Amino acid sequence: MSVTVSESRNVVQRPTKSTPARLKILLKKVFNFRSLRGVVSILVFAALWQLVVYYKVPYLKNLPYPRDVAYDAGTAAITSDYWIHWGKSLMRIFIGFIAAQLIGIPIGLAMGISKTFKQFTFPLFEILRPIPPIAWIPLAILFWPTRELSIYFLVFIGAFYIQVINVIQGVSNISVNLKWAALSLGAKPRDIFWRILLPGSLPSIITGMTVGMGVAWNVLIAAEMIAAKGGLGRTTWEAYTNHNIPFIVVGMVSIGLAGSFCSVLVRWVGKKAMPWTKKF
Amino acid sequence: MADGQQTPGAISIRHVSKIYDPEGVHVEAMRDCTFDIAAGEFAVIVGPSGCGKTTLLNAIAGFDNITAGEIYLDGELISSTRHQIKPNVDRMVVFQNGALFPWKTVLQNITYGPIVQGRMSKKEAVARAREMLDMVCLTGLEDKYPEELSSGVQRRVEILGALINEPRVVMLDEPFRGLDAVAKTVMHEFLMQLFCASPRTMFFITHDLDEAIFLGNKVVIMTTRPAQIKKIVTVDLPWPREHSIMNSKRYIDLKREVLDAVHEEAKKAFEAGEREMA
Numbered sequence: 001m002s003v004t005v006s007e008s009r010n011v012v013q014r015p016t017k018s019t020p021a022r023l024k025i026l027l028k029k030v031f032n033f034r035s036l037r038g039v040v041s042i043l044v045f046a047a048l049w050q051l052v053v054y055y056k057v058p059y060l061k062n063l064p065y066p067r068d069v070a071y072d073a074g075t076a077a078i079t080s081d082y083w084i085h086w087g088k089s090l091m092r093i094f095i096g097f098i099a100a101q102l103i104g105i106p107i108g109l110a111m112g113i114s115k116t117f118k119q120f121t122f123p124l125f126e127i128l129r130p131i132p133p134i135a136w137i138p139l140a141i142l143f144w145p146t147r148e149l150s151i152y153f154l155v156f157i158g159a160f161y162i163q164v165i166n167v168i169q170g171v172s173n174i175s176v177n178l179k180w181a182a183l184s185l186g187a188k189p190r191d192i193f194w195r196i197l198l199p200g201s202l203p204s205i206i207t208g209m210t211v212g213m214g215v216a217w218n219v220l221i222a223a224e225m226i227a228a229k230g231g232l233g234r235t236t237w238e239a240y241t242n243h244n245i246p247f248i249v250v251g252m253v254s255i256g257l258a259g260s261f262c263s264v265l266v267r268w269v270g271k272k273a274m275p276w277t278k279k280f
Numbered sequence: 281m282a283d284g285q286q287t288p289g290a291i292s293i294r295h296v297s298k299i300y301d302p303e304g305v306h307v308e309a310m311r312d313c314t315f316d317i318a319a320g321e322f323a324v325i326v327g328p329s330g331c332g333k334t335t336l337l338n339a340i341a342g343f344d345n346i347t348a349g350e351i352y353l354d355g356e357l358i359s360s361t362r363h364q365i366k367p368n369v370d371r372m373v374v375f376q377n378g379a380l381f382p383w384k385t386v387l388q389n390i391t392y393g394p395i396v397q398g399r400m401s402k403k404e405a406v407a408r409a410r411e412m413l414d415m416v417c418l419t420g421l422e423d424k425y426p427e428e429l430s431s432g433v434q435r436r437v438e439i440l441g442a443l444i445n446e447p448r449v450v451m452l453d454e455p456f457r458g459l460d461a462v463a464k465t466v467m468h469e470f471l472m473q474l475f476c477a478s479p480r481t482m483f484f485i486t487h488d489l490d491e492a493i494f495l496g497n498k499v500v501i502m503t504t505r506p507a508q509i510k511k512i513v514t515v516d517l518p519w520p521r522e523h524s525i526m527n528s529k530r531y532i533d534l535k536r537e538v539l540d541a542v543h544e545e546a547k548k549a550f551e552a553g554e555r556e557m558a
Contacts, residue, residue: 181375181381276427
């Protein structure tokens, strides 16, 4: 007892925590009621799935048992090939997505701030925007020198328009009072940009990232199935052409996991970038 | 209180008119308004909703232009038809719906002005802000974000953020609107404390007549749109005031005087189809 007390006192005193204490905190973060509830829903889903296959529900009779899928997933997970597919997909997502942010955010800000710029660019933008990213696949394949580049481009398209629209919205949502208040307080136009417009539109930018990430995955998987060498979408498609049904499901679950990993990442960025927003 | 020959901040409003969209819809917001606010005076502007009070504030603050007349601050022309200067630190505004930066903490919000102007170093500004928070018993909130505070506290922080710049004029646009009666009395005492500690010209817009008389040296009553000066009532109650003053005979007489004038305008506004009344 006395040992734990002195230990905890150490933890309080030292800003850098010892490894066991850190591990304790990490375990607490992972194994709590909140995550337990998530696990429960996943288990219930698996049980329902088992029942559906067991009772041969019409139209779903080809569905493999969860245990077959788990077995295939287990065998796949110890091969490096499987993880290379993960790496390829994630790489494509990140390159396309980050390019969309780097180009989309400044364009959106410019459109939000300058009426003239918006008048020049917005009509063209609004004509291009409704074209689904997947409709760009043929042109992308034709014009980019490599398949990888065309896939980066498609992912970029998927995340780009959404971000631009969100940034424009974000800028217009900033209360004019804040601008006036800043001017009264002695802010210069440059300060208005960095201190008001940018933080003011950040919530919308993060929303744009969250939605854009979802669309980016949609586009990526479609593009991989049609045109790529490797990647999670491609392996899922190849499992289909080989009639390896359990592995189709493994591919789908992998895509789901990879996608939620990216969502968590975006949410983390949002939290770090906006410490002022309330956590619900 | 209004003696301060040395304290700057005298506002002179000369024949000011304002028409929105003169070529199109043509909304006349103000017509030939003329009055003076002496340096260090607490002027309260009352009038029916939508009559043009905020229009006048925007013109003085430099957010919007006027279509006739001139506005002077300490004898210097700050707004006319040919001349509109920009918002300036000598005229601070506390907005109707609040304008704290949600992404800045209380301390960052208060210190933003002096730092961005380069008038104080960050250290000086923080020290001054802490001192002010101390004075009004808001210590401990330095690192909170505005959203974490009640609207009453947000308003107080905003007022401190205006005062730290030591402006010549502080303009408040219905700052306590939406606060309950109890919170309001606290806010009034808070504002009174700050005003008495360092008197400076106040330009205070409100709908609340008690608030107007309790706080003001001078109550300027405006007519329905287009806003003209209906009446100016000088409030000769002694400073500093306590809430018990509301029971004094003088207070009640003053309130009746203001109420009569306002009521007349409210009735006109009502008849003109304006649903909202003062």
